[in-house]
Amino acid sequence: MSDAQAPGPLVLGIETSCDETGIGIVRGTTLLANVISSSMDEHARYGGVVPEIAARAHLDALEPAITAAVAEAGIHLTDVDAIAVTSGPGLAGALMVGVGAAKALAVALDKPLYAVNHLVGHVGADVLRDDGTELELPTVALLVSGGHTSLLLVRDLVTDVELLGETIDDAAGEAFDKVARLLGLPYPGGPEIDRAAVGGDPGAIRFPRGLSHQKDMAAHRYDFSFSGLKTAVARWVEQKRDSGDEVPLADVAASFREAVADILITKAVAACRDLGVPRLLLGGGVVANARVRQLAQERCDAEGIALRIPPLSLCTDNGAMIAAIASQLIAAGHPPSGLAFSADSTLPVTTIQG
Amino acid sequence: MLLAIDTSAGTSVAVVDRDRGIIAERASADTRGHAEIIGTYIDECLRESGVAIAALSGVVAGMGPGPFTGLRVGIAAARAFALGAGKPVVRVVSHDAIAFAEYGSVQRPASSTEPLLVVTDARRREVYWSAYEGTDAAGLPQRVGPAGLCVPADLERAVPDYSRYRRLDASTVSAGAMGMLAEALFVAGEPFADAQPLYLRSPDVTVSAGPKRVS
Numbered sequence: 001m002s003d004a005q006a007p008g009p010l011v012l013g014i015e016t017s018c019d020e021t022g023i024g025i026v027r028g029t030t031l032l033a034n035v036i037s038s039s040m041d042e043h044a045r046y047g048g049v050v051p052e053i054a055a056r057a058h059l060d061a062l063e064p065a066i067t068a069a070v071a072e073a074g075i076h077l078t079d080v081d082a083i084a085v086t087s088g089p090g091l092a093g094a095l096m097v098g099v100g101a102a103k104a105l106a107v108a109l110d111k112p113l114y115a116v117n118h119l120v121g122h123v124g125a126d127v128l129r130d131d132g133t134e135l136e137l138p139t140v141a142l143l144v145s146g147g148h149t150s151l152l153l154v155r156d157l158v159t160d161v162e163l164l165g166e167t168i169d170d171a172a173g174e175a176f177d178k179v180a181r182l183l184g185l186p187y188p189g190g191p192e193i194d195r196a197a198v199g200g201d202p203g204a205i206r207f208p209r210g211l212s213h214q215k216d217m218a219a220h221r222y223d224f225s226f227s228g229l230k231t232a233v234a235r236w237v238e239q240k241r242d243s244g245d246e247v248p249l250a251d252v253a254a255s256f257r258e259a260v261a262d263i264l265i266t267k268a269v270a271a272c273r274d275l276g277v278p279r280l281l282l283g284g285g286v287v288a289n290a291r292v293r294q295l296a297q298e299r300c301d302a303e304g305i306a307l308r309i310p311p312l313s314l315c316t317d318n319g320a321m322i323a324a325i326a327s328q329l330i331a332a333g334h335p336p337s338g339l340a341f342s343a344d345s346t347l348p349v350t351t352i353q354g
Numbered sequence: 355m356l357l358a359i360d361t362s363a364g365t366s367v368a369v370v371d372r373d374r375g376i377i378a379e380r381a382s383a384d385t386r387g388h389a390e391i392i393g394t395y396i397d398e399c400l401r402e403s404g405v406a407i408a409a410l411s412g413v414v415a416g417m418g419p420g421p422f423t424g425l426r427v428g429i430a431a432a433r434a435f436a437l438g439a440g441k442p443v444v445r446v447v448s449h450d451a452i453a454f455a456e457y458g459s460v461q462r463p464a465s466s467t468e469p470l471l472v473v474t475d476a477r478r479r480e481v482y483w484s485a486y487e488g489t490d491a492a493g494l495p496q497r498v499g500p501a502g503l504c505v506p507a508d509l510e511r512a513v514p515d516y517s518r519y520r521r522l523d524a525s526t527v528s529a530g531a532m533g534m535l536a537e538a539l540f541v542a543g544e545p546f547a548d549a550q551p552l553y554l555r556s557p558d559v560t561v562s563a564g565p566k567r568v569s
Contacts, residue, residue, distance in 0.1 A: 046561060052422065052557035055426060056553075062433065063433050066434075092423070095389075096388065096426065096427050097426050097427065099389040100426070100427035100430045100431040100434075101431060101434035103389075104393065104396055105435065106393065106438075107400070107435065108435040108437075108438030113393070238567060339397055342389065343389045343390075
């Protein structure tokens with residue numbers, strides 16, 4: 001049986017919530033195509049995602065990406081059983097491009113349309129793994145990207161997702177970008193910090209772990225904060241420069257990265273322990289960071305927590321994860337979303353289907 | 355027959371036919387809800403017109419000028435619909451559709467020599483404008499140069515020979531008129547608009563001078 005004939009509904013997913021135009025095609029839990037067109041290079045000179053530039057790029061990229069995905073999957077566009085689209089959360093102007101296109105495509109093909117929550121999509125990406133393992137639920141999920149830092153408790157992919165905590169200021173990926181900038185490194189910051197950290201001592205400087213003090217833990221047990229960390233790094237670097245000392249780039253990068261990885265994994269592991277859920281799933285682009293993955297593995301192994309990390313191509317924003325959730329919604333008998341839903345930049349994670 | 359979509363002002367969708375005129379049209383002046391209502395409007399226009407998607411010869415996209423967030427929704431929808439339906443997209447300058455409808459009935463285009471200045475809201479206390487020197491013999495509006503963008507107080511300076519024009523401030527663009535204009539352009543063998551949306555503004559962003567000190 002070829003992949004194109006795998007069991008389950010054939011779904012085309014459209015993702016435009018940030019700077020990646022993602023078109024994915026899945027049949028059931030089988031990945032057939034995952035085409036991603038990123039406008040990252042256009043944002044580089046600004047040091048972060050510029051919403052208007054991202055939205056313009058989506059408009060240009062959508063049609064070629066759909067055509068490429070259909071070719072990659074070896075199907076005809078008219079073969080699809082349903083269309084899925086990210087309806088939020090994300091950048092409003094960017095989301096609207098995908099939502100407008102998805103609605104028109106669904107009408108043109110006369111196929112049902114499913115509006116899907118972007119964050120739940122990141123969890124859903126795991127069902128597309130082809131290593132013979134299956135996502136076990138409930139699981140705690142830590143989703144970390146340039147736009148999100150969220151800790152979820154997932155009891156059921158299509159009916160029961162709870163937000164345990166999220167960042168109260170910057171996303172972790174954003175912190176990498178900002179710190180890279182103040183160290184004079186280019187955008188995106190994640191890989192640059194990683195490169196700069198080679199040979200550095202992660203314990204050289206004790207940068208703060210946001211919302212980890214006793215007084216913060218009462219109200220923000222599973223929340224994150226990275227803006228104080230960014231400021232602490234800036235202050236430390238300024239003091240060094242002011243006193244005429246050379247900034248030990250590798251030590252600063254390694255220590256900063258350690259602070260981010262430490263607080264992310266500490267809180268995720270604490271959630272697993274507190275809730276008695278011995279499973280942790282990582283998602284989002286920051287998973288590309290080797291130290292985050294490594295620390296997660298060490299701590300999970302020590303605590304007897306099963307760690308799952310989908311392949312990186314499914315961790316960064318993509319349309320396949322959106323199609324995967326729609327496929328799960330269809331399998332569970334959920335009706336389509338219709339044509340009247342909005343693009344909702346602050347869609348809560350509890351709204352799995354928009 | 356054509357499906358026409360414009361979101362350069364509010365949202366407007368229509369199904370038109372060269373001989374039958376505007377068969378079905380939906381319009382909203384809401385300048386925010388484009389992505390919300392566009393699907394329903396396309397669906398309703400197709401149902402009401404009774405026109406099968408296979409019977410359409412193409413999809414018309416209104417390219418603006420228009421405020422970017424909304425403008426993109428209609429262009430994205432037109433492109434995606436065309437892709438799904440296996441039909442071509444043709445593009446029309448949204449102001450041209452306003453002028454076309456103003457010069458004559460869209461069903462029976464009239465020829466005119468009256469100079470017309472079409473002005474629409476560009477938000478941020480600015481306006482888009484396009485100047486027309488009447489129509490050709492087929493009733494197709496003759497735009498003088500590309501559309502412009504300025505603050506309302508500067509219009510008289512921005513538009514050459516401003517006083518010659520009758521000014522038309524429009525708050526909506528009819529996709530029906532746009533579709534009929536596309537039909538007329540096709541018959542006359544005149545070119546359609548370029549593929550680039552007419553935002554007339556660069557993304558609102560500047561490269562910062564560098565990180566600010568925190569201490």
